[in-house]
Amino acid sequence: MNQQQYPPQQPGWGGPQQPFGQPPFAPPPPKKGGVGKVIGLGCLGIVGLFVLIALVGAVVGGGSGSNDSKNTTKSVGGTKAGDSAPERAKKADKKVVVFKVWGTAPAGALGPLNITYGSDSDNRDGDFKDGKFKATLPLDDDALYFNVTAQLQGSGDIHCSVTVGGKTKKGHAAGDYNICSAQVSAGLLGGWN
Known part of the structure; x- marks a missing residue:
């Protein structure tokens, strides 16, 4: 009969002992499949797909800098020769912002009406004379918004508006130190809201 030998039991160490010749700890469990790698590659694939779509869109939608031989009408001052006066006025209005x-x-204890106008990166002060104020700025396509605010100085009744690219927003204020405010914001997909 073949008997396996055990190391001698030490005093004070109760309980079962490991058989002689075996490691004291259980071996680590086997590694699982590459689920993390598959998920990582899947995310990378999705990002790559978006980059590919953007590149194809840029190539197909590009060409704004190319010479188009079909368009032979000469441009004069930002408008095409042959445009009617109303068409030229519409195109000119789209290139400026009107406040x-x-x-x-009436002037109050703090002075006359306080007017501020401009964009998210350009603020200016305006003067209210003879019951009106009007100013224009060139259209900055990188602007996030254009706005006008006018604060009464104790009394009055005022209206305000901002027009960008044919889109107009209006506001109203009456009495006390109320503020008239109007703002046109850039849309997520282009245009003005």
């Missing part, structure tokens, strides 16, 4: 304030606003 207006009108109504009654």
Whole structure:
């Protein structure tokens, strides 16, 4: 009979002992499949797909800098020769932003009506004379918004508006130190809201 030998039991160490010749700890469990790698490659594939779509869109939608032989009408001052006066006026309006304030606003204890207008990166002060204010700025396509605010100085009734690319937003304020505010914001997909 073949008997396996055990190391001698030491005093004070109760309980079962490991058989002689075996490691004291269980071996680590086997590694699982590469699920993390598959998920990582899947995310990378999705990002790559978006990059590919953007590149194809840029190539197909590009060409703004190319010479198009089909368009032979010469441009004069940003408008094409042969455009009618109303068409030229519409195109000119799309390249500027118009700010207006009108109504009654007597000077109060803090002075005359306080007007501020401009974009997210360009703020200016305006003067209210003879019951109205009007200013224009060139259209900055990188602007996030254009706005006008006018604060009454104790009394009055005023209206305000901002027009960008044919889109107009209006506001109103009456009495006390109320503020008339109007803002046109850039849309996520282009255009003005």
